[in-house]
Amino acid sequence: xxxxxxxxxxxxxxxxxxxxxxxxxxxxxxxxxxxxxxxxxxxxxxxxxxxxxxxxxxxxxxxxxxxxxxxxxxxxxxxxxxxxxxxxxxxxxxxxxxxxxxxxxxxxxxxxxxxxxxxxxxxxxxxxxxxxxxxxxxxxxxxxxxxxxxxxxxxxxxxxxxxxxxxxxxxxxxxxxxxxxxxxxxxxxxxxxxxxxxxxxxxxxxxxxxxxxxxxxxxxxxxxxxxxxxxxxxxxxxxxxxxxxxxxxxxxxxxxxxxxxxxxxxxxxxxxxxxxxxxxxxxxxxxxxxxxxxxxxxxxxxxxxx
Amino acid sequence: xxxxxxxxxxxxxxxxxxxxxxxxxxxxxxxxxxxxxxxxxxxxxxxxxxxxxxxxxxxxxxxxxxxxxxxxxxxxxxxxxxxxxxxxxxxxxxxxxxxxxxxxxxxxxxxxxxxxxxxxxxxxxxxxxxxxxxxxxxxxxxxxxxxxxxxxxxxxxxxxxxxxxxxxxxxxxxxxxxxxxxxxxxxxxxxxxxxxxxxxxxxxxxxxxxxxxxxxxxxxxxxxxxxxxxxxxxxxxxxxxxxxxxxxxxxxxxxxxxxxxxxxxxxxxxxxxxxxxxxxxxxxxxxxxxxxxxxxxxxxxxxxxx
Numbered sequence: 366x367x368x369x370x371x372x373x374x375x376x377x378x379x380x381x382x383x384x385x386x387x388x389x390x391x392x393x394x395x396x397x398x399x400x401x402x403x404x405x406x407x408x409x410x411x412x413x414x415x416x417x418x419x420x421x422x423x424x425x426x427x428x429x430x431x432x433x434x435x436x437x438x439x440x441x442x443x444x445x446x447x448x449x450x451x452x453x454x455x456x457x458x459x460x461x462x463x464x465x466x467x468x469x470x471x472x473x474x475x476x477x478x479x480x481x482x483x484x485x486x487x488x489x490x491x492x493x494x495x496x497x498x499x500x501x502x503x504x505x506x507x508x509x510x511x512x513x514x515x516x517x518x519x520x521x522x523x524x525x526x527x528x529x530x531x532x533x534x535x536x537x538x539x540x541x542x543x544x545x546x547x548x549x550x551x552x553x554x555x556x557x558x559x560x561x562x563x564x565x566x567x568x569x570x571x572x573x574x575x576x577x578x579x580x581x582x583x584x585x586x587x588x589x590x591x592x593x594x595x596x597x598x599x600x601x602x603x604x605x606x607x608x609x610x611x612x613x614x615x616x617x618x619x620x621x622x623x624x625x626x627x628x629x630x631x632x633x634x635x636x637x638x639x640x641x642x643x644x645x646x647x648x649x650x651x652x653x654x655x656x657x658x659x660x661x662x663x664x665x666x667x668x669x670x671x
Numbered sequence: 672x673x674x675x676x677x678x679x680x681x682x683x684x685x686x687x688x689x690x691x692x693x694x695x696x697x698x699x700x701x702x703x704x705x706x707x708x709x710x711x712x713x714x715x716x717x718x719x720x721x722x723x724x725x726x727x728x729x730x731x732x733x734x735x736x737x738x739x740x741x742x743x744x745x746x747x748x749x750x751x752x753x754x755x756x757x758x759x760x761x762x763x764x765x766x767x768x769x770x771x772x773x774x775x776x777x778x779x780x781x782x783x784x785x786x787x788x789x790x791x792x793x794x795x796x797x798x799x800x801x802x803x804x805x806x807x808x809x810x811x812x813x814x815x816x817x818x819x820x821x822x823x824x825x826x827x828x829x830x831x832x833x834x835x836x837x838x839x840x841x842x843x844x845x846x847x848x849x850x851x852x853x854x855x856x857x858x859x860x861x862x863x864x865x866x867x868x869x870x871x872x873x874x875x876x877x878x879x880x881x882x883x884x885x886x887x888x889x890x891x892x893x894x895x896x897x898x899x900x901x902x903x904x905x906x907x908x909x910x911x912x913x914x915x916x917x918x919x920x921x922x923x924x925x926x927x928x929x930x931x932x933x934x935x936x937x938x939x940x941x942x943x944x945x946x947x948x949x950x951x952x953x954x955x956x957x958x959x960x961x962x963x964x965x966x967x968x969x970x971x972x973x974x975x976x977x
Binding site: 400401402403404405406407408409410411425426427428429431432433435436437439440443444457458460461466468469470471472475476478479586588589616618 | 706707708709710711712713714715716717731732733734735737738739741742743745746749750763764766767772774775776777778781782784785892894895922924
């Protein structure tokens with residue numbers, strides 16, 4: 366029986382290919398069709414019995430992707446795969462991590478509950494963790510977080526002279542601080558002012574000195590681009606020079622459309638979600654983490670009852 | 672604490688209203704929004720603590736509806752609802768009930784597994800059961816099947832003189848036979864001939880006599896309308912007069928578009944899925960079944976860990 370892992374692709378073709386190469390794996394033959402009634406047909410045309418399976422999935426705009434993902438994973442379980450891992454560079458629903466008003470769904474936890482029975486381990490890049498400090502708090506499977514900061518810092522070091530890193534608010538602390546450290550650059554957070562109708566306004570804190578720094582705005586998620594645009598506007602209004610705006614996850618609805626058309630900003634992103642703005646390659650870091658999981662044979666397979 | 676049930680609507684407004692009235696329930700305030708990143712926001716703005724919750728959901732074209740459904744149900748569980756019932760007049764994924772080729776997902780079973788932890792009971796209308804004889808085989812929750820045959824037969828008795836009921840194939844036996852009995856009418860099944868490229872052709876069995884009968888074609892699911900159209904063509908070619916074609920579940924992609932535009936057939940349907948072709952009202956039967964469940968207090972609430 367072959368011991369090479371089988372890699373199945375659900376929307377992340379380049380990353381799946383790279384993983385297959387680096388892990389000396391087999392590129393799994395996954396048939397994924399949609400019937401006229403909107404139901405998904407899944408066929409795993411590879412022998413996964415007793416083998417490691419790694420599903421590489423794009424989970425941006427997640428709802429329609431979850432049933433195909435679970436059909437694929439639980440089908441591999443039925444086919445007696447040894448362990449099933451999920452590589453999801455973008456992990457959705459993590460922003461809904463608190464019940465702000467009575468009756469609100471704690472979606473992050475419920476979403477984790479949907480994935481828990483289907484996978485043995487999970488790799489993701491910089492999940493939006495704020496009130497939840499660690500994915501272990503909500504995931505039973507073994508979660509591993511890849512930090513994109515080294516690659517973002519590398520890009521900044523190669524392209525921006527004398528940078529200063531600016532985060533739209535304190536919630537970006539875990540990304541901004543690390544990038545700044547790796548660039549040996551100063552950093553600051555903008556201040557949020559709640560306005561009427563749930564709108565927020567961002568401003569530069571008083572007594573800030575930009576000196577001759579080139580400002581790099583770093584944010585984790587851009588879905589409309591509004592926060593990044595407001596941040597750039599606030600810096601410019603204060604007299605700063607915005608050299609570049611960077612987001613980790615480019616969650617724009619139309620992945621082919623140029624980001625500048627969508628948000629009127631000059632934005633680059635990492636390739637956790639395939640998008641026209643992808644410039645910073647973090648796939649290598651994901652492959653390293655997957656290799657680590659693949660070699661760490663001690664992770665027990667969770668008993669699955671299908 | 673109020674003991675009236677709380678009824679939540681996810682795509683079946685008329686049925687939810689009727690259920691609320693007949694069960695003397697409370698129309699639950701369910702906020703269901705979509706963020707720009709495609710994630711669902713759910714808020715149950717009603718006090719469900721210790722109360723029965725009934726979620727009335729349209730699950731046609733199911734994939735994008737499953738995450739909102741599970742967020743709603745598991746949120747009610749978090750809010751300490753006493754029991755949570757699902758009224759889904761159309762139950763998807765039941766046609767994928769066998770592994771025809773190695774590696775194919777047994778989607779009916781996996782889909783059932785997704786619903787099992789979220790609900791205590793389920794009511795549906797005429798699920799497409801063929802190899803699975805009973806929903807109990809795949810659902811742990813308490814499933815109840817409503818038969819639409821009495822209402823279909825009632826419509827035929829009121830509108831068609833001297834009817835003969837025709838089913839496209841033997842798989843329609845459980846619907847066609849019962850309707851024919853209730854109409855005191857003869858019935859027959861067309862014969863399937865497999866052709867190249869997965870296409871099937873339907874024909875009237877030899878030595879069939881239509882006499883002066885008005886043919887009524889009855890099928891369970893219409894998604895493209897192709898099977899019903901082929902059936903009508905086969906009957907006409909044999910010299911029969913097709914008085915009406917009826918389907919239980921109108922699974923057409925565009926629910927507002929006239930069915931005749933879509934399939935070039937004169938089709939009527941029951942209202943298990945809201946669609947322009949809905950003529951036969953089965954909501955009353957669903958309400959009766961729900962009332963039965965609501966009164967049968969002995970159904971134990973399944974322990975849920977969220």
